[in-house]
Amino acid sequence: MTTNVFIDGGHGTTGIEIAERLAGRQELSLITLDLEDRRNAAARRDALNAADIVILCLPDDAAREAVALIDNDHTRVIDASTAHRVADGWTYGFPELEPGHRNRLAASRRVANPGCWPTGFLALVRPLVLAGLIPADWPVTVSGASGYSGGGKAMIADYEGAAAQPSAFRPYGLSLGHKHVPEMTRYSGLTHPPLFAPAVANAYRGMIVEVPLQLRAMPGTPSLADIHDALASAYAQSSIVTVAALEDSAAMSGVPLEYVGATDRLALFLCGNPDTGQARLVAALDNLGKGAAGAAVQNLNILAGLPETAGLRL
Ligand SMILES: NC(=O)C1=CN([C@@H]2O[C@H](COP(=O)(O)OP(=O)(O)OC[C@H]3O[C@@H](n4cnc5c(N)ncnc54)[C@H](OP(=O)(O)O)[C@@H]3O)[C@@H](O)[C@H]2O)C=CC1
Numbered sequence: 001m002t003t004n005v006f007i008d009g010g011h012g013t014t015g016i017e018i019a020e021r022l023a024g025r026q027e028l029s030l031i032t033l034d035l036e037d038r039r040n041a042a043a044r045r046d047a048l049n050a051a052d053i054v055i056l057c058l059p060d061d062a063a064r065e066a067v068a069l070i071d072n073d074h075t076r077v078i079d080a081s082t083a084h085r086v087a088d089g090w091t092y093g094f095p096e097l098e099p100g101h102r103n104r105l106a107a108s109r110r111v112a113n114p115g116c117w118p119t120g121f122l123a124l125v126r127p128l129v130l131a132g133l134i135p136a137d138w139p140v141t142v143s144g145a146s147g148y149s150g151g152g153k154a155m156i157a158d159y160e161g162a163a164a165q166p167s168a169f170r171p172y173g174l175s176l177g178h179k180h181v182p183e184m185t186r187y188s189g190l191t192h193p194p195l196f197a198p199a200v201a202n203a204y205r206g207m208i209v210e211v212p213l214q215l216r217a218m219p220g221t222p223s224l225a226d227i228h229d230a231l232a233s234a235y236a237q238s239s240i241v242t243v244a245a246l247e248d249s250a251a252m253s254g255v256p257l258e259y260v261g262a263t264d265r266l267a268l269f270l271c272g273n274p275d276t277g278q279a280r281l282v283a284a285l286d287n288l289g290k291g292a293a294g295a296a297v298q299n300l301n302i303l304a305g306l307p308e309t310a311g312l313r314l
């Protein structure tokens with residue numbers, strides 16, 4: 001039995017990446033629309049309702065419209081946009097979030113794919129909150145740099161178009177109201193929003209997410225080994241998320257934005273100085289991989305009861 005899949009927004013940056021990962025998979029059958037029909041509501045309604053699973057790769061408003069076009073109770077939805085990430089009735093599509101979450105996803109009809117920044121942040125912070133190493137009310141900061149494809153077609157044009165004047169490194173989200181903060185707060189289990197300081201770099205893809213921690217000031221003064229043990233045990237069974245050994249992280253001269261390349265891997269590093277009691281937790285991923293398309297395909301596999309990493313670039 002094949003699962004019918006429709007990617008709404010399939011001609012956009014994320015949609016194309018997802019289609020590449022689904023190509024050639026016999027257990028799936030892709031419903032496609034021609035480029036000129038991509039905004040045709042009637043054609044989209046037919047495709048949305050014919051699919052067993054739809055993946056929405058649309059701006060937020062268009063994603064809400066797409067959900068409203070579904071008038072049957074069979075079609076299941078994975079929404080890559082921000083529209084439903086903290087909405088009632090939706091399950092957050094980060095299978096690694098906590099023990100048991102994968103099973104909740106498998107039973108869900110509406111799944112919200114995480115933002116790329118929250119993917120790195122939650123991978124680093126959620127296990128530490130669960131383990132009680134970061135108190136829920138701790139003032140957490142998260143910073144980093146993203147490739148410009150994170151901003152979709154519009155930002156790609158800003159960096160590659162005829163009139164482009166790309167900056168090498170551009171901090172943004174300066175008013176501290178970034179749309180990813182609500183999902184970071186809710187799913188980390190923190191009681192206060194983290195201070196989020198993102199930047200965009202002059203690279204097409206790739207992402208570094210960093211959480212600095214003043215361990216010496218934290219209750220129980222956790223050691224680097226405590227933090228590392230919690231992360232390593234959280235992802236011990238994962239073939240997507242890796243945690244570098246402490247000595248390997250210490251030996252690195254830096255973590256490049258391009259570290260995982262165009263893959264769906266998520267690589268975690270923990271560096272620190274025991275003398276100062278300070279640590280830097282770093283996640284490296286592809287904003288279009290585990291930050292978007294890879295996560296959507298992983299969730300599709302879970303919903304369809306297929307091997308979780310089928311089609312992923314690992
Ligand atoms: N890029 C990334 O790294 C990530 C993106 N996301 C999210 O995924 C979603 C898609 O992003 P991305 O692929 O980057 O965006 P793009 O701008 O590259 O693609 C969006 C696609 O949606 C189409 N579209 C826009 N409005 C409508 C509409 N009303 N009806 C039908 N189709 C429409 C666009 O058509 P047209 O060609 O005419 O513009 C385009 O093909 C967004 O919500 C984004 O925030 C999530 C995580 C990471």
Ligand SMILES: CC(=O)N[C@@H](CCC(=O)OP(=O)(O)O)C(=O)O
Binds near residue numbers: 114117146147200291
């Ligand atoms: C570089 C850049 O601009 N990145 C995007 C995030 C991309 C992403 O995760 O997508 P969602 O919009 O679906 O959350 C931003 O910060 O808004």
